[in-house]
Amino acid sequence: MATARVKNLPKDGLRVVIVGAGPAGTRCAETLMGAGIKPILLDENRRDGGQIYRRQPEGFTRDYAALYGSEAEKARALHQSFDRLREQIDYRPDTLVWNLTPGQLCCVSQGKHTTVDYDALILCTGATDRLMPIEGWQLAGTYSLGGAQIALKAQAVSIGRRVVFLGSGPLLYLVASQYLKAGAKVNAVLDTSPLRKRIAALPRLLARPGVLFTGMKLLAKLYLAGIPVHLGVEPQQVLGEAATGVSGVSVRTAGGATLQLDCDAVALGYHLRPETQLADLAGCRLRFDEATSQWLLDTDEDGRTSVRGVYAAGDGSVIRGADAAEYGGRLAALALLRDLHMPVDAGLVAKQRDALDVMDEFRLGLAEAFPWPSKQAKALPDEAIVCRCEMITAGELRSAVSEKGACEVNRAKAFSRVGMGRCQGRYCSQAGAEVIAAAAGVAVERVGRQRGQAPVKPLSMLTEEIELVEEVSP
Numbered sequence: 001m002a003t004a005r006v007k008n009l010p011k012d013g014l015r016v017v018i019v020g021a022g023p024a025g026t027r028c029a030e031t032l033m034g035a036g037i038k039p040i041l042l043d044e045n046r047r048d049g050g051q052i053y054r055r056q057p058e059g060f061t062r063d064y065a066a067l068y069g070s071e072a073e074k075a076r077a078l079h080q081s082f083d084r085l086r087e088q089i090d091y092r093p094d095t096l097v098w099n100l101t102p103g104q105l106c107c108v109s110q111g112k113h114t115t116v117d118y119d120a121l122i123l124c125t126g127a128t129d130r131l132m133p134i135e136g137w138q139l140a141g142t143y144s145l146g147g148a149q150i151a152l153k154a155q156a157v158s159i160g161r162r163v164v165f166l167g168s169g170p171l172l173y174l175v176a177s178q179y180l181k182a183g184a185k186v187n188a189v190l191d192t193s194p195l196r197k198r199i200a201a202l203p204r205l206l207a208r209p210g211v212l213f214t215g216m217k218l219l220a221k222l223y224l225a226g227i228p229v230h231l232g233v234e235p236q237q238v239l240g241e242a243a244t245g246v247s248g249v250s251v252r253t254a255g256g257a258t259l260q261l262d263c264d265a266v267a268l269g270y271h272l273r274p275e276t277q278l279a280d281l282a283g284c285r286l287r288f289d290e291a292t293s294q295w296l297l298d299t300d301e302d303g304r305t306s307v308r309g310v311y312a313a314g315d316g317s318v319i320r321g322a323d324a325a326e327y328g329g330r331l332a333a334l335a336l337l338r339d340l341h342m343p344v345d346a347g348l349v350a351k352q353r354d355a356l357d358v359m360d361e362f363r364l365g366l367a368e369a370f371p372w373p374s375k376q377a378k379a380l381p382d383e384a385i386v387c388r389c390e391m392i393t394a395g396e397l398r399s400a401v402s403e404k405g406a407c408e409v410n411r412a413k414a415f416s417r418v419g420m421g422r423c424q425g426r427y428c429s430q431a432g433a434e435v436i437a438a439a440a441g442v443a444v445e446r447v448g449r450q451r452g453q454a455p456v457k458p459l460s461m462l463t464e465e466i467e468l469v470e471e472v473s474p
Contacts, residue, residue, distance in 0.1 A: 015117055016336065017042065017105060019097050019278065020124035022050020023322045024314025026082050027329035028122055029089050035337050040090040040116060042097055042107065048082045050126055051146060052322045054153050055079065067153060069178060070214050074322065099454035100281050108459050120309045122332050123279055124325070125316035127272035130294070131427045132376050132434075134166075135384040136238030137268060138391065141246030144427070145269030149175045158184035160265025164249050166235060168193045168370040169271040170215055176227070176267075177218045186227050187263045190251055192270075193370045194232035204365030207358050211323075230259065235376065238266055270372055272319050273430060280452030282310050288445045291367040292319070293374060294430055295449045301353055303332035304339075311336060324359040327352045374444065377434030386435060387428040389421020394435055401439040409433050409448050422458050425450045 014037060018025050021043035032039050047055040053075040056062060064072040085091075092109070099106035105116045129144035136142075141160060143151070145167065148159045158179060164187050165176040176189050198205075205212045222229055232254030239248035239260070250260045276286060279297050285306035287298040297317045299305050305312055313332040314325035331352040338344050380386070382395030397416050406412035409419075409432065418432045419425030425432075429450040437444040 014340075015119045016040070016122065017116060017118040017120070018122045018124055019105075020050065020126055020314070020316065021045070021048040021082070021091070021093070022124060022126050022314060023053065023078055023325035024126075024316070024329035024332075025050070025122075025124035026078055026085070027326045028124060028313060028333045029085055030081055031330045031333035032336070033085060033088055035333075035342060037337075038089055039122075040118075041092065042095045042105070042116070043091070043093045044096050046094050048086075048091075048093070049075070049079060050322075050325075051150070053078050054150065056156070057154060060156065062156070066181070069174075069181060070217070071322070078326070096457060096459070097278060098456055098459055100278055102282075106454070111460055118309075120311070120336055121282070122303075122311040122313065122336065123305075123316055124312075124314045124329060124332075125275040125278060126325075127274050127315035127319055128426055129269045130271050130273040130372070130430060131268060132167075132235075132270055132373055132431050133380060133384055133386050133394075133428070134235045134238055134268070134376075135381055136240065136246075137266075138385045138388045139238055139240045139242065139246050141240065141265045142238055143265065143267050145171050145175050145267050146272075148265075148267040149178065152178055152182055152184075156182075158182070158265075159267065160246070160263065161185060162187045162263045163265045163267060164188050164190065164261055164263040165267045166190045166233075166249060166251070167267075167269040168373065169269070170366065170370070171269060171271065173215065173218045173222065177221055180222065180225055180227065186222070186225075188228040188230065188261050189222060190233045190235070190249070190261075191229070191231050191370075192233055192235065192373045192376075194254060197371060198369040201365045201369035204361055205369060207361040207365065211321075211362065230254070233259070234379075271366070271370065272315060273426075274316050274319060276316065277424065277452040277456040279305060279310070279312060279316070281454060281456070283307050284310060284312070286449065289318075291364050293372050293444060301331075301356075302335035302338075302349070303328060304335055318360075318363070320356070320359045320363045324356055324363075327355045327359070331356070374434050377431055378438035380435065386432050387418045387421060389423055389428075390417045392416055392418045392428075397432060397435050398439045401436055407436060407440040407442065407447060409436060409450050412436050412447075413450060419450050424453060424456060 016039040018039050018041045049055045068075040095109040097105050107114045129146045143159050162185050234252040236250040240246040248262045285298040286295045289296045303311045303313045311332040313328035380394040384394045400406040400412045400415040406415045413419045419429045436447045
């Protein structure tokens with residue numbers, strides 16, 4: 001892609017805004033402060049750390065080892081870095097950026113709506129769960145893997161008394177292991193990826209042998225605890241009733257047998273998907289990634305997007321994990337400094353790039369080892385819910401294709417309402433695209449992607465009066 005450089009920015013009073021206080025946002029702010037630029041850091045969460053290093057609420061006393069497991073020292077280091085920064089930067093927690101226009105962000109915090117002007121914007125928005133529907137997944141007791149993890153980290157509770165983990169990817173094993181360590185009852189781990197895929201991906205996975213070994217240890221702990229782990233399964237149905245919620249899950253094993261497990265909660269997920277809504281609203285170009293079969297932000301190697309003055313880092317750009325997010329956050333900040341013609345250590349830039357190259361190789365290995373189960377979309381029965389917010393079935397979506405010729409996702413959305421609910425398509429748009437592609441007999445890339453809409457997330461509105469606060473730039 002062509003490099004988009006910042007032009008005509010005032011070096012005095014430069015207004016740089018970072019969205020997201022996870023690993024990428026923290027390292028980005030740290031790098032800018034080191035160069036004498038004080039950024040505004042907007043964070044949707046009440047505390048820093050992002051999702052993976054989410055801090056427990058004030059008053060909770062679990063230690064780092066209990067809360068973060070093998071990532072405890074990384075979490076501690078990031079939190080300590082942020083604590084040193086907090087009084088030096090303009091940190092605004094509990095602030096949702098729900099829309100943007102060129103040079104200005106629309107935010108809401110505790111019912112108060114504000115606008116924040118920017119000269120340069122660095123999006124460190126992170127990722128959310130990537131889900132493939134299964135019949136019955138709308139039942140109470142079905143959570144995403146990320147939702148199950150948040151319940152454990154932020155509320156110190158299990159999503160159920162007997163939990164089944166279903167899906168594929170490293171997060172499946174990480175969250176199951178965290179539940180095991182917390183003393184929760186894990187009934188089974190059901191992975192749609194067959195063993196042969198992991199063996200084939202080993203050359204790429206060995207790009208990061210330490211991370212690979214950590215993943216193997218997580219799997220070993222599950223086996224040693226006597227938890228059934230089934231590979232190569234085909235999900236069939238989440239069992240239960242609308243009035244009582246989840247009672248079990250049914251899958252077909254790799255050997256072709258039907259396996260039914262009792263449980264009162266299911267944690268479901270297939271890797272992650274970037275939070276690209278704000279970048280989309282900013283007009284940034286996206287590209288289709290063949291390896292993961294999803295749309296990613298189109299950035300250069302340093303994090304510049306196609307829109308001048310807008311940068312991106314971390315999993316909000318491409319899914320490479322928390323370690324890569326730290327490198328990417330530094331690199332995006334360094335790219336901004338270079339675009340401002342400020343002195344930058346070329347060796348430091350090269351170090352970040354080299355690290356990300358290794359992590360990208362590992363990313364491709366993960367995509368090969370734990371593939372996105374696109375075939376499941378074609379196999380969904382017509383009565384299966386695709387969009388949980390609007391309760392739209394696979395049959396209704398297929399009818400939009402066959403009867404109305406809606407072979408593009410936004411057109412199908414208009415006819416069927418898939419993706420019009422509270423989640424704004426976060427949990428159904430990619431699976432919905434797969435259903436459309438299968439029904440139309442075309443590649444999923446050809447049906448496109450759901451365009452971002454404001455507000456990017458539901459807003460908390462004051463019932464008596466909406467207070468609009470205009471923030472005037474200095």
